[in-house]
Amino acid sequence: SVTLSESVVLIVGLGLIGGSVAKAAKANQICRQVIAYDCDDQALKLAKAKDIIDDYCLDLSVAVAQADLIVLAVPILSMESIFVAIKDCDLADKIITDVGSVKNNVLTAMMQVFGELLPQYIPGHPIAGSEQSGVMAAKADLFADHKVILTPHAFSNKQAMAVVSSLWERMGAEVLLMDVQRHDEVLAVTSHLPHLLAFSLVDTLATERDNQEIFRYAAGGFRDFTRIAASDPTMWHDIFVANKTAVLQALNDFTDGLEKLKVAVQTGNSQYMKGVFTRAKVAREHFS
Ligand code: NAD
Structure with a gap:
């Protein structure tokens, strides 16, 4: 060869x-x-x-x-x-x-x-x-x-x-x-889940009435978070079909966390909110 x-x-x-x-x-x-x-x-x-x-x-x-x-x-x-x-x-x-x-x-x-x-x-x-x-x-x-x-x-x-x-x-x-399995689990969390969230957020806003008006006020945070929602639909469809199990696991963990945050917002639980935001800030600053 x-x-x-x-x-x-x-x-x-x-x-x-x-x-x-x-x-x-x-x-x-x-x-x-x-x-x-x-x-x-x-x-x-x-x-x-x-x-x-x-x-x-x-x-x-x-x-x-x-x-x-x-x-x-x-x-x-x-x-x-x-x-x-x-x-x-x-x-x-x-x-x-x-x-x-x-x-x-x-x-x-x-x-x-x-x-x-x-x-x-x-x-x-x-x-x-x-x-x-x-x-x-x-x-x-x-x-x-x-x-x-x-x-x-x-x-x-x-x-x-x-x-x-x-x-x-x-x-x-x-x-x-x-290892193959490990790869698919890691990527579900680091790449596939964030893409799903970005697609979902942009679609939710885009299908609301007066969305043109809403997007006009979208600033840096929205742009940073949603850049990946412009990715190719076929490629991402295929990824979610192919990596269903690992993505669902990641999504379950995420929605549990989101549900708890929702309750904290509802009940004005400052301690819980600050706890989550502080841990996230430290983690994000650590790897960037
Ligand atoms: P792309 O849409 O830019 O390119 C895909 C190409 O494949 C197109 O030119 C299309 O015409 C061709 N194609 C589709 N079906 C075909 C078929 N049956 N026979 C021959 N050609 C065919 O997509 P991409 O972003 O280059 O992604 C390609 C692969 O790379 C995917 O498997 C994706 O999961 C992987 N990947 C993508 C990224 C990324 O960020 N885009 C990163 C890492 C890995």
Whole structure:
């Protein structure tokens, strides 16, 4: 098998994340060639014209045949259809990874389609992104100084691990290893729950009468809290379907806390409110 610098990297799903991998790979001269496949032909043509990729392929099997390292960057619930589409390709000498925000369901989809966890498959998740989507929002430095979590499974091949780690490190990211279950629980709390709250808050205000008037008075706090509500609906729908159990647990814990705060507001329980706000302030200042 070829080294990373000699390899052809195939990006499947050339959106914000896939496009950023392509740009970062080219900017840092990490591999020999970056090619892409996407169901959106326009995105591929535009990316080629702008030199974000070296080439594209409208047939996934043809693209896979040319590739050494395959990066799946489609929405979470589309991963399974990609597995189905590449199932009959010769994957023996390929290394495959993905960037999905939920990890357990990708492995379940792989079991479903392949009947086993492929040793050359290394699941991954870059903890970097934005509320923007599409290849035109891609950035070459998106992963620099960010963490990337890899969740290798029991049969993951060491050489594949080394290549995928090196791909991310060459883009300036720090690679961390995590158990799949733990990954999904942690991300439910740190990322998925906050997005759900932001979507819910903005939707609640947007569906009220005279919302234009209300949004005119929205200041810094509202903007900080709700920036992420502009994120892509399909991507987030897929995340909540895929990570249902962990998200529901996080949501239950959160609504318990919120219910207690509601009572404190109702009854004017200053001690309780100040206790919560003070603990939160200390915790927030500690990690920022
Ligand atoms: P995006 O919408 O910008 O890009 C997704 C791309 O996949 C689009 O170009 C779309 O045309 C293509 N696509 C969709 N279904 C396809 C299919 N069946 N076959 C081929 N192409 C298909 O989304 P994104 O933000 O780049 O997210 C991609 C993946 O990265 C998701 O799995 C998401 O969970 C993960 N991720 C996103 C972020 C983020 O902040 N946006 C961060 C980390 C991980």
